Amino acid sequence: MKIKSFVSLALVVISFLSCKPKVKLPEPPIAQKFPKELSIHGDTRIDNYYWLNQREDSSVIDYLKAENAYTNAVMKHTETFQTKLFDEMVARIKKTDESVPYKTNGYYYYNRTEGDAEYPLYCRKKGNLKAEEQIMLNVPEMAKAYSFYNIGGYSVSENNEILAYSEDTLSRRKYTIKFKSLVDDKVYPDEIANTTGGITWANDNKTVFYTVKHPETLLPYKVFKHILGTSVKDDELVYEEKDNTFYTFCYKTKSRKYIIIGLSSTLSSEYRYINANKPNSKFKIFQAREKDLEYSIDHYQDHFYIRTNYKAKNFRLMKTPVNKTEKENWIEMIPNRDDVFLSNFEIFKNYLVVGERKNGLNQIRIRNWKTGEEHYLDFGEETYDAWISTNPEFDSDMLRYGYTSLTTPTSKIDYNMNTKEKTILKQQEVLGDFNKDNYEAKRLWATAADGTKVPISLVYRKDMYKKGKNPLWISGYGSYGSSSDVYFSSVRLSLLDRGFVVATAHVRGGQEMGRYWYEDGKLLKKKNTFTDFNACVEYLDNQNFVDRTKVFAWGGSAGGLLMGAIVNMRPDLYKGVIAAVPFVDIVTTMLDETIPLTTGEFDEWGNPKNKEYYDYMLSYSPYDNVKAQNYPAMLVTTGLHDSQVQYWEPAKWVAKLRDMKTDKNPLLLKTNMDFGHGGASGRFERLHEVSLEYAFVLDLVGINR
Template identity: 80%
Template sequence: MKFKLLYHITVLFTVVSCAPKATTPEPPVAEKIAKELTVHGDTRIDNYYWMNQREDSTVINYLNAENSYTDAMMKHTEEFQTKLFDEMIARIKKTDESVPAKMNGFYYYSRTEGDAEYPLYCRKEGNLEANEQIMLNVPEMAKGFSYFSIGDFSVSESNEILAYSEDTLSRRRYTIKFKSLVDDKVFEDKIENTTGGITWANDNKTVFYTVKHPETLLPYKVFKHVLGTAVEKDELVYEEKDNTFYTSCYKTKSNKYIVVGSTSTLSAEYRFIDASKPNSELNIFQVREKDLEYSIDHFKGDFYIRTNYQAKNFRLMKTPVANTAKENWTEVIPNREDVYLSNFEIFENYLVIEERKNGLNQLRIRRWADNEEHYLDFGEEAYDAWVSTNPEFETDVLRYGYTSLTTPSSTIDYDMGTKVKTVMKQQEVLGDFDKSNYESKRIWATAEDGTKVPISLVYRKDKLKKGTNPLWLSAYGSYGSNSDVYFSSVRLSLLDRGFVVATAHVRGGQEMGRYWYEDGKLLKKKNTFSDFNSCAEYMVAEGYAAKDKVFAWGGSAGGLLMGAISNMRPDLYKGIIAAVPFVDVVTTMLDESIPLTTGEFDEWGNPKNKEYYDYMLSYSPYDNVEAKDYPAMLVTTGLHDSQVQYWEPAKWVAKLRDMKTDNNPLLIKINMDFGHGGASGRFERYHEVALEYVFVLDLAGITK
């Protein structure tokens, strides 16, 4: 069915020297077509439900009209956007190379050349002086595509065959292909609609992969493919019947086992087989139980298990390969009330544990021989550190990553015996960057219920003037995902113009441990939103920001946060940027045909349960738009987004435009070629960043 669309855009007058400023264009006006949505005896009227038709020409015309309006409204900033883009790109080292990682006799690395948007994936045999072999020439592969992404690549145990996956639509539906590393021949085998992950068996001809449901895009089946055979005859290895679980597949670090996983937000179940016997039956590791989470890896005769079994903040356990049910698990690292165990890495002589305490990552090194242990000292107030690529057991060198708000991202090799650190590479920032010009801090705001919420912030020392600086405040606050700090050369464009840039580590993340996550989900979700508002208020009160120059940014579930705060406290913010925002919470969570919905019930609740319906309805941004003043807003989305469907932000903007009582800018930019992650090229993506930055700089009165 076609819908009549009412919109118009005033033709802009040509601007010439000394001519008056162009008239303000009129925004598109979407027609209201009432759709009654009744659940639990409650009826909601959705006037823009009709936008849920990606292929409809009327919808496409409307989205294009919105883009034209945004372009017209931002036309006066085009020169500034170009300047910012060029400024950001000028700081990036164009010809660059990653630190090689040794695996199975080869050194693997990626490198970029000149203005190329994509990397070359390469390897050298035996030593770094050997001849380079380019495995994937992505700049060549990407020609002719507006979007191109390599999902994964994996080399067979014989080192002779490369399997790789590619996405050319930005829907995260990857096609797996194969290539000989002996003669560069590309095999005819082609596996479509996969998650992109590839797991080789040890026979050098069998690969395991996961496919997505054609409608919901949930990964729900694991198949195995034998190279050279018909893909349509691939054997089904495992099918997940519960649509709240996602399937996955990987090989243990030991290369001895292939693991098939099935996980939901709060539960896990794994099966495994000998990687040298790909045709054997799967063995179940531990049957799924409600609220039992675990993950596994293998070392010598045991599996090691990170789990929340009788451990709120997780603990590390192990069990013999022959007896994997939880009654056989024995403790290696206990649960601690103030420390969250987030990951582990096993070496021949050492165990490395990633922990989180007081919101910061720690790396703990324990020697197997005598349990002697120590922590790495990072020496900064706000930072992030993580275990990097460590494919081999037989080494005493841990490779880890490190960054802070003032320290460029670094790859470091740490000798766990001698305790000597070697910086293998630090991100090079071109131009006049001087770390000493900037200062970072960690401060604590007080939430409405008295909880202390950490904030990480950075500013340029000579630009900080109490109570006058504009503030860029961001957060995520969902899924237990942590908003760890990091260095950004792009961010210098804000800092050098006087912005204070901060991250609010609100509840819903896991920065402060498991309880931090549980206090910001389901029926406690509003803590995420009120925490953010408290952080904004605190930074103003402490003089880090001018009261009338507070800007907020959030993406995806962080976009939900942006929508919620715009309804709750629009007076706090001068401007808000909501990137690919999840804003139509109730309608989306009621529609199980929408990708990812069923797997989210443990995060948001199932609105088919009235208690959850009522609570979601009380904060869902789209459902709570009112006739009142809102801040200036820029919203972004992608037509092919598989995570948050484009119609959520499109409907939200249409409703806001119809109801809001202010004259502040309300803009939406729809990327008609890309999805959730935006552009795929390493430079192309900064055009959108430049638009976002100029939007807030313009509102802050900064025009150059």
């Protein structure tokens, strides 16, 4: 059905921009209402904007274009300022730059950027860093024909002669795998479409394993085996996942001895393995899936090593002989601790390295295999992030890790685990007059309604800070157990140098404080995420850290759901809100199992086909809880090709907000017609989106230069 009644309004708004605006801005687009009844559990919801999910309907595209035109018109007076913001962000970035090389299988691998190029060159050198450079992928050249281009991953055969890589040219995260010779640059005719982008080589230099996505739900569900030089149509299906709540993936162990098929849902895991030297063998189950049993595996010498929550809420580290992989044979190495979350691990010949999280901060723990002696790295800052980086070689006493903080640019560091000496290999270079001593970071604790202490990390410029006078930009996420770790951002300086305090609320639903922090912010406890965020804002208000009349919040994806919930609950706390690709129509989406990724999320949000979960989700769903009240100024962004959160969720939300809100604050919807969930693919191009967001907020506090 064509929705024709909207077209004339769309054309009026679009044509407005072809004329010079005199004084008055155009009226905002008003989406037509076509009531649709959605009934379940004896409850009927009326969705007036359900028609916006018809991506191929020209009237839907007209509406989105009209909203874009309206946003452009409202923000037109900031265009010069947006350009200034963009230029200063770009000016801080070292244009010609190079990553820190890492060595694997006799070669050093790295990527580098040149001048104004939006994309990197992927390179390698044989034997040592003084050897001749070989450019494996010239991405700036490869991307020329596309408005969006992204390399999903690449993998080199064991004999170092063939490169397999994957590319996405639509921004739907559906990758096509291609092959080229690293001996003569010959491009193979083999092309494998609709994959996750990951490629795993067997040790015979001709066999690869890859995962494909379901054509409708986009769930990765099948693993195929391809032999180079044969027809993709003849590829053998080696595994198909029948349970649509599980995601499927494939990788090779660090030892290069095993190929692993991984199967993961929110609360359960299963792994299957074969010898990488025998790609035609049948995959064996490592440990059969069980409800609430999560584990991950790697291999070293005669054992598999297992990070698991088996009888361990905060996870523990175990090992098992390679021929006895069931959990009854697992031997504990590092026990569960109530106050420490075991995040990951890395195995070396002489050392075991463990990533942990305590009191909301990442730690790196090092154990000598022979002596059993242990120590932790000391990072020396109040709030920071540190992580185990790329360490593909077993036979090394050198640990490579990453470090950053709100005031310290991201660094790659080599740490000698034997001598305990640190070598900073590279620290992000910030061009211009940046001096980290001009900024101060703090870690504070707000108290939630139930008495829980919620950490806040914040940073400000010392010479511009006046207690109770500065505007606040605060962000949060709080879903999927994904922790909002702090990091340095040269882009963020554009706010800090204009007097903003920038904060992160580490709300429940993440995993900052351990597994219970995640469990207390999901399913039937999801509202803790929202009330925690509001509590953090109230704390900063009440303690007079910031100007309570100039509070701005930002969240993306599930963090966009957070934004939608907080403005329904406490719109009075915020001057403005930016919701990027927001997941706001949670009930309708989670009831539709044809929408990409829905079924894999039941353990996160609940399945609304169960009335208890339906009622609870409905009680906080941002779209369903829009009401006649004043809302803060809002900028909502989305991508037409978004495969994670479909564009119609934010589009419907904005339409309903515009119909019901009682204020005259700006409400803007910006749809990127070329991109998806991650936005623009170029390293500079994406800064145009940030410039719009910053200009929107800065304009609301009267800063325009």
